[in-house]
Amino acid sequence: xxxxxxxxxxxxxxxxxxxxxxxxxxxxxxxxxxxxxxxxxxxxxxxxxxxxxxxxxxxxxxxxxxxxxxxxxxxxxxxxxxxxxxxxxxxxxxxxxxxxxxxxxxxxxxxxxxxxxxxxxxxxxxxxxxxxxxxxxxxxxxxxxxxxxxxxxxxxxxxxxxxxxxxxxxxxxxxxxxxxxxxxxxxxxxxxxxxxxxxxxxxxxxxxxxxxxxxxxxxxxxxxxxxxxxxxxxxxxxxxxxxxxxxxxxxxxxxxxxxxxxxxxxxxxxxxxxxxxxxxxxxxxxxxxxxxxxxxxxxxxxxxxxxxx
Amino acid sequence: xxxxxxxxxxxxxxxxxxxxxxxxxxxxxxxxxxxxxxxxxxxxxxxxxxxxxxxxxxxxxxxxxxxxxxxxxxxxxxxxxxxxxxxxxxxxxxxxxxxxxxxxxxxxxxxxxxxxxxxxxxxxxxxxxxxxxxxxxxxxxxxxxxxxxxxxxxxxxxxxxxxxxxxxxxxxxxxxxxxxxxxxxxxxxxxxxxxxxxxxxxxxxxxxxxxxxxxxxxxxxxxxxxxxxxxxxxxxxxxxxxxxxxxxxxxxxxxxxxxxxxxxxxxxxxxxxxxxxxxxxxxxxxxxxxxxxxxxxxxxxxxxxxxxx
Numbered sequence: 001x002x003x004x005x006x007x008x009x010x011x012x013x014x015x016x017x018x019x020x021x022x023x024x025x026x027x028x029x030x031x032x033x034x035x036x037x038x039x040x041x042x043x044x045x046x047x048x049x050x051x052x053x054x055x056x057x058x059x060x061x062x063x064x065x066x067x068x069x070x071x072x073x074x075x076x077x078x079x080x081x082x083x084x085x086x087x088x089x090x091x092x093x094x095x096x097x098x099x100x101x102x103x104x105x106x107x108x109x110x111x112x113x114x115x116x117x118x119x120x121x122x123x124x125x126x127x128x129x130x131x132x133x134x135x136x137x138x139x140x141x142x143x144x145x146x147x148x149x150x151x152x153x154x155x156x157x158x159x160x161x162x163x164x165x166x167x168x169x170x171x172x173x174x175x176x177x178x179x180x181x182x183x184x185x186x187x188x189x190x191x192x193x194x195x196x197x198x199x200x201x202x203x204x205x206x207x208x209x210x211x212x213x214x215x216x217x218x219x220x221x222x223x224x225x226x227x228x229x230x231x232x233x234x235x236x237x238x239x240x241x242x243x244x245x246x247x248x249x250x251x252x253x254x255x256x257x258x259x260x261x262x263x264x265x266x267x268x269x270x271x272x273x274x275x276x277x278x279x280x281x282x283x284x285x286x287x288x289x290x291x292x293x294x295x296x297x298x299x300x301x302x303x304x305x306x307x308x309x
Numbered sequence: 310x311x312x313x314x315x316x317x318x319x320x321x322x323x324x325x326x327x328x329x330x331x332x333x334x335x336x337x338x339x340x341x342x343x344x345x346x347x348x349x350x351x352x353x354x355x356x357x358x359x360x361x362x363x364x365x366x367x368x369x370x371x372x373x374x375x376x377x378x379x380x381x382x383x384x385x386x387x388x389x390x391x392x393x394x395x396x397x398x399x400x401x402x403x404x405x406x407x408x409x410x411x412x413x414x415x416x417x418x419x420x421x422x423x424x425x426x427x428x429x430x431x432x433x434x435x436x437x438x439x440x441x442x443x444x445x446x447x448x449x450x451x452x453x454x455x456x457x458x459x460x461x462x463x464x465x466x467x468x469x470x471x472x473x474x475x476x477x478x479x480x481x482x483x484x485x486x487x488x489x490x491x492x493x494x495x496x497x498x499x500x501x502x503x504x505x506x507x508x509x510x511x512x513x514x515x516x517x518x519x520x521x522x523x524x525x526x527x528x529x530x531x532x533x534x535x536x537x538x539x540x541x542x543x544x545x546x547x548x549x550x551x552x553x554x555x556x557x558x559x560x561x562x563x564x565x566x567x568x569x570x571x572x573x574x575x576x577x578x579x580x581x582x583x584x585x586x587x588x589x590x591x592x593x594x595x596x597x598x599x600x601x602x603x604x605x606x607x608x609x610x611x612x613x614x615x616x617x618x
Contacts, residue, residue, distance in 0.1 A: 126527055126529060127529070127530075128530070129607035130607060131607045136607065145529055146527055148527075184518050184519055185519050185523050188512075188513050188516060188519050189513070189530050189532040190527075190531040190532065193509060193531035194531050195575075196509055196568075197531075197534075198586055198590050199567050199568050200502065200564060201590040201593055202586050203560070203563050203567045204497050206563070206567070209493050210494050210498075214494050214498075215497060215498055216600050216602065217455065217600060218495070218498045219597045219600075219603065220435060220436070220454055220455075220603070221436075221495065222506075222538055223499065224602055225506075225537065225538060226502055226505075227593055227594040228603075228608070228609060229534060230590035230594060231590065231591045238583045238584045238587060241575045241583050242575070242578055245575055245576065245578075248575060249572065249576060252568070252575075254512050254516070255512045256569075256572075258511055258512045258515070259565065262504065262507070263565075266557060266561075269551055271547050271548075274543075274550050274551075277507055278539075278543035280511065280514060281506075281510040281536070281539035281540065282540045284513075284524070284536055285439070285537065285540035286540075288528045288533050291525050291526060291528075293526065293529050294528065294533045294611070298440045299537070300537060300610070300611045301609070301611055302604045302609045
């Protein structure tokens with residue numbers, strides 16, 4: 001696949017994802033004119049200090065002028081406001097995409113505002129860390145990770161191919177599905193895990209019988225794993241919860257049902273049921289490692305980092 | 310603290326923990342005679358092939374003869390059987406300890422069988438990975454991790470000090486608490502996280518709307534974190550669930566209550582409640598990193614390993 005070129009790229013939002021895209025675009029030389037826009041003056045200044053782009057503006061409307069590719073990387077709840085701000089200034093033939101973790105909601109928010117003369121192609125790179133902000137981004141974030149597109153009917157194939165080539169250049173593997181299915185898939189592989197992690201950390205924080213300092217002190221015995229996801233950006237995750245409500249509630253219901261079954265097995269001392277589940281889950285871990293979606297090193301390989309202290 | 314010496318050490322059980330102890334004992338030269346015992350002939354052979362000890366026997370009773378330090382590293386449900394096997398052969402003045410994740414149950418199982426002329430000191434090194442068996446052990450596993458003792462009333466202080474010196478030599482930090490409190494603390498920092506991880510992986514595995522291959526493929530967006538804990542040893546974790554029932558059921562009840570609250574906030578679109586929790590949990594992550602109980606590198610630092618593939 002050839003590396004695509006754009007005369008001008010506009011990034012709306014410059015957090016972990018936006019700033020990682022900016023770093024890749026610069027390193028790969030995908031455009032001669034990278035315009036960065038974010039609402040927060042402070043964040044915009046920081047992006048400039050980090051030399052993430054060629055130009056900087058707090059106006060999204062200003063940023064998208066004459067841009068051939070516009071990438072919206074904001075919390076999903078802000079999608080409609082951004083669409084309204086940029087709509088009138090979009091260049092004829094521009095590709096407009098996003099990176100949001102929910103797709104049906106983003107489409108509902110943005111599509112009605114997109115003029116006919118642009119290619120609006122919703123996308124979602126499945127990549128990230130628990131850190132946020134322009135300093136958190138890095139090149140390589142998207143390498144070997146999936147980028148899922150949920151194109152609307154009648155999407156221009158050439159525009160879609162060009163956008164796919166862009167993400168492929170950033171190291172992503174490409175997939176396509178309809179927005180509703182995307183939202184169900186992400187509800188189980190991403191949204192439920194984050195919600196559960198936030199919840200267990202909250203539960204631990206609220207205990208009276210075990211102090212917070214004990215929880216922190218002894219966290220390496222399992223708990224600390226959850227605190228990573230539970231350290232993710234609160235605004236982003238509030239918006240995900242509110243904008244993929246139905247799929248998340250469905251997964252939460254199933255999770256709770258399964259947990260009640262497990263809880264009952266513990267109460268009644270049904271060791272066989274526990275053993276069956278605990279054996280089955282082991283196989284899934286192996287499949288994930290075989291699929292190249294996690295490291296095989298024990299403890300995520302952090303032991304090596306642990307002992308460097 | 311001086312490095313303690315033992316004429317003979319017997320390890321009953323040679324899994325992840327037992328074999329890590331064996332490797333440390335050899336490396337540090339803590340004894341001239343390390344006897345390894347495990348029920349499984351296959352595992353015993355493997356331990357011998359790995360040269361983990363000086364002598365090997367499938368009989369725990371045989372192994373403990375003349376040992377000054379006996380460390381029982383078996384699934385907690387096997388504690389009573391081991392105690393019965395070794396009781397008659399224990400040397401006068403020997404220290405007998407264990408590494409079990411539950412303490413009240415282990416004491417109830419072992420203490421009645423321990424002769425008066427030995428020092429039975431229950432212990433729990435809070436260390437491990439998701440791997441199991443004699444190949445999974447390594448030196449450094451206990452470094453900077455806590456080892457909690459739950460001594461019985463009238464425990465001999467000199468024996469306790471010697472055992473503490475042993476674990477300190479292995480790199481552990483030492484703590485002491487009563488068994489009931491230990492079991493509550495571990496229920497929240499270790500047992501609940503593992504049960505929740507097993508459960509969510511089970512839920513994902515059972516879905517009809519999202520295929521298993523999709524779950525695996527897209528697991529890097531959060532789900533994969535849980536699969537690590539859910540790949541832990543099924544026998545060990547079945548036993549933990551059965552032997553710390555009350556504390557686990559209490560924590561599960563609180564977790565489910567909190568999850569219902571969160572679920573309701575999602576259903577009713579109460580963004581403020583979500584944002585409040587998601588912000589509070591971030592602070593706990595920071596405290597854990599400050600306490601040296603996790604690495605600060607994004608994504609547990611596995612990105613570096615990820616991209617080496």
